[in-house]
Amino acid sequence: MSIPLIDFRGKITQDTDAVLEAVHQATGRDRSDIAREVLDLWAIAKIHEASLIDQRLRREGLRGIDGGMRGKTREDEGMPGIDPDSGRNPRRSA
Numbered sequence: 001m002s003i004p005l006i007d008f009r010g011k012i013t014q015d016t017d018a019v020l021e022a023v024h025q026a027t028g029r030d031r032s033d034i035a036r037e038v039l040d041l042w043a044i045a046k047i048h049e050a051s052l053i054d055q056r057l058r059r060e061g062l063r064g065i066d067g068g069m070r071g072k073t074r075e076d077e078g079m080p081g082i083d084p085d086s087g088r089n090p091r092r093s094a
Contacts, residue, residue: 005036
């Protein structure tokens with residue numbers, strides 16, 4: 001079973017177009033397959049990057065990417081770092 005795909009259309013530079021065409025001609029692969037692979041690898045790298053940032057923040061005792069509010073939404077508790085009663089950031093002096 002294949003992964004469902006979402007249609008995406010966007011503009012690319014002439015350099016990117018030339019590389020896509022050259023790889024297509026060299027491999028016979030469809031240009032959209034090549035572009036999808038490149039974007040997929042980029043997305044995986046960004047997810048990994050975000051997880052490393054989250055780990056580092058938590059190791060330093062700071063709020064992680066989710067604002068330190070696992071399982072809750074911003075509407076439940078207010079914005080991360082903002083006291084829902086006063087609307088002020090408790091870390092900052094008044």
